[in-house]
Amino acid sequence: MRPTEDPLSLPAKPATDAEEDDPSTGPDGSIGPTGRPKRHIPEPAMLERHGPAKVLAICNQKGGVGKTTSAINLGAALTEFGRRVLLVDFDPQGALSVGLGIPAHQLDQTIYNVLIERGPNLDEVVIRTTVEDMDLLPSNIDLSAAEVQLVAEVGREHALLRTLRPVIDKYDYILVDCQPSLGLLTVNALAAADGVLIPLECEYFSMRGAALLMDTIQKVQERLNPRLEITGILATMFDPRTLHSREVMARVVERFGDIVFDTVINRTVRFPETTVAGEPITRWAPRSAGAKAYRALAREVIAR
Ligand SMILES: Nc1ncnc2c1ncn2[C@@H]1O[C@H](COP(=O)(O)OP(=O)(O)OP(=O)(O)O)[C@@H](O)[C@H]1O
Numbered sequence: 001m002r003p004t005e006d007p008l009s010l011p012a013k014p015a016t017d018a019e020e021d022d023p024s025t026g027p028d029g030s031i032g033p034t035g036r037p038k039r040h041i042p043e044p045a046m047l048e049r050h051g052p053a054k055v056l057a058i059c060n061q062k063g064g065v066g067k068t069t070s071a072i073n074l075g076a077a078l079t080e081f082g083r084r085v086l087l088v089d090f091d092p093q094g095a096l097s098v099g100l101g102i103p104a105h106q107l108d109q110t111i112y113n114v115l116i117e118r119g120p121n122l123d124e125v126v127i128r129t130t131v132e133d134m135d136l137l138p139s140n141i142d143l144s145a146a147e148v149q150l151v152a153e154v155g156r157e158h159a160l161l162r163t164l165r166p167v168i169d170k171y172d173y174i175l176v177d178c179q180p181s182l183g184l185l186t187v188n189a190l191a192a193a194d195g196v197l198i199p200l201e202c203e204y205f206s207m208r209g210a211a212l213l214m215d216t217i218q219k220v221q222e223r224l225n226p227r228l229e230i231t232g233i234l235a236t237m238f239d240p241r242t243l244h245s246r247e248v249m250a251r252v253v254e255r256f257g258d259i260v261f262d263t264v265i266n267r268t269v270r271f272p273e274t275t276v277a278g279e280p281i282t283r284w285a286p287r288s289a290g291a292k293a294y295r296a297l298a299r300e301v302i303a304r
C-alpha cells in the first residue's frame with residue numbers, strides 16, 4: 001500500500017463492469033444451479049398504486065450467511081421493478097446501515113427510540129438512501145438494550161409490528177434484517193412478518209441450525225402470527241466449482257424442496273467490496289453476476 005493511501009477509504013470503482021453471466025438467469029426449463037429445471041417466473045407487473053407492504057424477515061441465527069447483503073441487494077433490486085422499499089436494520093451491529101454508507105453510530109435517533117420510547121415518529125427516524133424509493137430505518141448499538149427492556153413489557157413480541165404499522169401503506173416491501181440469534185428481537189421480526197426469507201450458506205454446518213430455525217418459525221406461526229409463511233430459502237456463498245458446494249446444495253433441495261429459490265447467490269469478492277463502497281451491487285457493478293442474481297431473486301419474491 002502506498003503511504004498516502006487510507007486503508008478505510010472507498011475502493012475505486014471496479015475498472016470494468018463487464019457483462020457477467022449468472023446461471024440463475026438462464027432460460028426457463030434449463031437446469032439451474034439448484035440442480036432442478038428452472039421454473040418460469042413472469043415479468044413483474046408494474047404497480048398502479050403502492051402499499052400495503054409485504055413484510056419479509058430476513059432471518060438465520062447463524063452469523064455471516066448473507067442476511068444483510070441480501071436485505072440491501074434484494075431491496076435495491078425490488079426498486080428496479082418499481083417497488084417502494086423500507087429496509088429495517090434490526091441488528092444492533094448496524095451493518096445494514098453502514099453497508100448503505102450511513103454512519104449509524106453517530107445517529108441520535110434510531111429504531112431503538114421508536115421501538116422503546118415511542119417518542120419520535122417513524123418519519124423522523126427513517127432515512128432516504130442513495131437508492132431512489134429505498135428508505136432505511138437505521139439501528140446502532142442502542143438497540144442491544146431493547147431486548148432486555150422489552151422483556152418486562154406487555155405485548156413484548158409485537159413491539160416491531162406496532163412500530164411499523166404507521167408506514168405499512170407507504171411501501172410495497174419492508175425487509176427486516178435480523179441479528180444472528182433467535183432472541184426476542186428476531187421473534188418480534190417474525191411476529192411482524194408476512195414471510196421469512198432464509199439465506200442459507202452452502203456449507204456443511206449450515207443445515208444444522210436450520211431445524212431449530214424452522215421450529216422457531218412454526219412456534220411463532222402457532223402462537224403469535226398465523227399469517228407467517230416461509231417465502232423462501234436462498235442458497236448463498238455457492239461456489240459452483242467445488243463438489244462440496246454442489247453436495248450441500250443437493251441436500252438443501254432434497255430437504256426443503258420447492259421453497260428453495262431457483263436463484264442462487266455465488267461466492268464473490270464483489271459483495272465485500274460493495275459493503276466498503278456503501279452501495280448495493282446493483283449500482284456498484286450493475287452488470288455483474290451478483291447484481292443479476294439479486295434481480296432474479298427480486299422477480300421470484302414478487303411472484304411468490
Ligand atoms: N455471496 C457472497 N460472496 C462472498 N462474500 C459475501 C457474499 N454475501 C455476503 N458476503 C460477505 O460475507 C460477510 C457476511 O455477510 P452478511 O453481513 O451479509 O451476513 P449476515 O448474515 O448479515 O451476518 P451477521 O449474522 O453477522 O449479521 C460480509 O463481509 C459480506 O460482504
Ligand SMILES: [Mg+2]
Binds near residue numbers: 067095178179
Ligand atoms: Mg447482518
